[in-house]
Amino acid sequence: MLRVLTAAQMRQAEQAAEQRHGMPSALLMENAGRGLAEVARSLAGPSGRFVVVCGPGNNGGDGLVAARFLLEGGARVSVTLVGDPAKLTPESQRNLEALKGFGGTVRPLESLEAPGSGDVVVDALFGTGLSRAPAGAFAEAISAIHRWRQAGAKVVAADVPSGLQSDSGEAFSPCVEADATVAFGFLKPGQVLEPGASLCGRVRRVDIGMGGASAREVSGPALFVVEESDARATLPVRKPDSHKGTYGHVLVVAGSRGKTGAAALVAKAALRTGAGLVTVATRSDALEAVQAHSAEIMGIPLEAAGPLGMEDLEALLAAAEGKDALVMGPGISRGPGTGTLIGELLARLEIPAVLDADALNAVAGDLSVLRRAKAPVVLTPHPGEMARLTGKSTREVQAHRMEVVSRVASETGATVVLKGDRTLTAHADGRVFINTTGNPGMATGGSGDVLSGICGALLAQGFVPPEAVWTAVFAHGLAGDLAAARRGQLGLVAGDLIEQGLCELWVRWGR
Numbered sequence: 001m002l003r004v005l006t007a008a009q010m011r012q013a014e015q016a017a018e019q020r021h022g023m024p025s026a027l028l029m030e031n032a033g034r035g036l037a038e039v040a041r042s043l044a045g046p047s048g049r050f051v052v053v054c055g056p057g058n059n060g061g062d063g064l065v066a067a068r069f070l071l072e073g074g075a076r077v078s079v080t081l082v083g084d085p086a087k088l089t090p091e092s093q094r095n096l097e098a099l100k101g102f103g104g105t106v107r108p109l110e111s112l113e114a115p116g117s118g119d120v121v122v123d124a125l126f127g128t129g130l131s132r133a134p135a136g137a138f139a140e141a142i143s144a145i146h147r148w149r150q151a152g153a154k155v156v157a158a159d160v161p162s163g164l165q166s167d168s169g170e171a172f173s174p175c176v177e178a179d180a181t182v183a184f185g186f187l188k189p190g191q192v193l194e195p196g197a198s199l200c201g202r203v204r205r206v207d208i209g210m211g212g213a214s215a216r217e218v219s220g221p222a223l224f225v226v227e228e229s230d231a232r233a234t235l236p237v238r239k240p241d242s243h244k245g246t247y248g249h250v251l252v253v254a255g256s257r258g259k260t261g262a263a264a265l266v267a268k269a270a271l272r273t274g275a276g277l278v279t280v281a282t283r284s285d286a287l288e289a290v291q292a293h294s295a296e297i298m299g300i301p302l303e304a305a306g307p308l309g310m311e312d313l314e315a316l317l318a319a320a321e322g323k324d325a326l327v328m329g330p331g332i333s334r335g336p337g338t339g340t341l342i343g344e345l346l347a348r349l350e351i352p353a354v355l356d357a358d359a360l361n362a363v364a365g366d367l368s369v370l371r372r373a374k375a376p377v378v379l380t381p382h383p384g385e386m387a388r389l390t391g392k393s394t395r396e397v398q399a400h401r402m403e404v405v406s407r408v409a410s411e412t413g414a415t416v417v418l419k420g421d422r423t424l425t426a427h428a429d430g431r432v433f434i435n436t437t438g439n440p441g442m443a444t445g446g447s448g449d450v451l452s453g454i455c456g457a458l459l460a461q462g463f464v465p466p467e468a469v470w471t472a473v474f475a476h477g478l479a480g481d482l483a484a485a486r487r488g489q490l491g492l493v494a495g496d497l498i499e500q501g502l503c504e505l506w507v508r509w510g511r
């Protein structure tokens with residue numbers, strides 16, 4: 001699990017390192033600059049030159065330190081400083097003096113010999129302190145870096161490519177496009193979220209002498225990137241003496257006439273994720289078609305007619321007896337009483353529940369029902385469903401994904417998955433898990449149903465939120481990547497995620 005810090009949290013961690021752990025920030029900068037120089041060196045050709053472009057803040061200071069290390073290593077190094085040298089931060093000022101002390105010189109950008117193939121440009125204009133779109137001389141410097149890269153030079157960014165907003169991953173225009181980005185101490189959201197992730201190139205994290213102890217001192221959401229080893233470790237190898245009862249029984253309340261496939265996808269995904277048993281409860285006129293999709297699906301008919309509502313309560317309470325997790329929503333027929341029904345179920349059932357699709361739309365009018373749940377609740381909205389849950393537009397949700405998902409989790413007490421590129425899983429305790437698996441081929445009908453099935457299966461097997469949830473999200477994305485490798489993104493359909501992707505994934509993980 002990789003920790004991710006926002007710009008404000010980086011400042012808090014730096015303060016904690018200095019004030020509580022006695023680690024001077026000058027040393028942090030020294031370590032950052034040395035790490036930057038090492039990565040720059042690794043990208044250079046045998047007789048490559050280095051051009052270091054420094055800005056007015058501490059990001060520029062890191063560049064000055066890197067320039068000194070490169071110079072000391074015997075390389076040819078040109079340094080340029082953009083902006084008013086009188087406004088350098090005190091630390092950068094000291095490093096400018098030190099660079100000069102080692103024979104380094106600073107020259108205007110226009111006078112530099114343009115770097116090309118084999119050469120490396122170090123972008124140290126702006127880091128986490130960028131506050132507006134680069135203009136004037138700064139924009140010109142970014143354009144020059146673009147030109148040099150087009151001419152074959154490699155670009156390594158100090159902390160974040162200049163022009164990229166490190167908290168959101170949004171890029172101002174202009175913004176540096178880097179071949180590699182050196183993350184100082186911790187990852188930044190902008191290195192993981194698009195379009196930032198693509199603009200960073202390969203992200204290399206370097207230790208700068210402020211570790212986990214400093215990160216524990218920061219306030220606000222605790223952000224993490226889930227790695228494959230984390231997700232794999234959630235799922236232990238099955239014990240030889242286990243039986244189907246060991247692996248839980250998922251109750252799926254999904255599907256309706258004409259939408260039986262949704263229920264089947266949830267159920268099959270749960271079965272292919274190791275659930276011992278899966279039962280679908282659905283309207284009588286849909287059940288046969290749901291079960292026709294797969295011999296392993298058990299069924300309970302819901303005899304009432306029309307949309308799901310309170311008249312289904314007793315039947316669903318009875319259906320939930322002996323079950324270990326509930327998945328509700330995909331393909332259901334929703335009516336005015338559906339939200340009340342879900343509220344009653346959550347208040348009375350003692351098993352974890354995943355609410356997806358129309359179950360989310362049904363509770364959107366009154367989220368307080370989630371607070372009254374007896375057992376953990378997982379919500380899996382796509383941006384449109386999240387917009388309905390929060391009364392915002394989809395565009396607003398997408399512009400503030402991190403804040404929106406954190407707030408819904410803390411307000412409802414649920415674990416909330418905001419789907420989309422870089423799916424976010426927020427837990428009510430303030431942790432947010434960023435997912436990096438998956439591909440645009442998964443933007444196809446039924447893909448979300450598969451996720452809720454995977455999630456339900458893990459909950460039924462006794463894994464708890466948030467681990468069960470971020471593991472499900474990671475597995476779903478990686479199953480999509482594995483399936484896309486065989487089908488292509490255009491050829492991928494939701495069923496492939498189950499039959500190909502998940503099966504290949506479990507073989508890869510030895511599970």
Ligand SMILES: NC(=O)C1=CN([C@@H]2O[C@H](COP(=O)(O)OP(=O)(O)OC[C@H]3O[C@@H](n4cnc5c(N)ncnc54)[C@H](O)[C@@H]3O)[C@@H](O)[C@H]2O)[C@@H](O)CC1
Binds near residue numbers: 134135138208
């Ligand atoms: N926080 C930490 O723990 C550490 C931070 N370090 C470096 O410090 C960086 C952050 O330093 P700063 O906070 O000084 O910020 P930056 O160096 O990113 O830049 C901020 C400076 O640029 C100005 N500025 C912002 N946007 C501008 C624009 N569009 N046009 C013109 N001027 C603009 C600001 O007024 C300020 O002077 C990090 O990214 C990292 O590179 C490292 O030295 C190591 C330790």
Ligand SMILES: [K+]
Binds near residue numbers: 160162
């Ligand atoms: K930079």
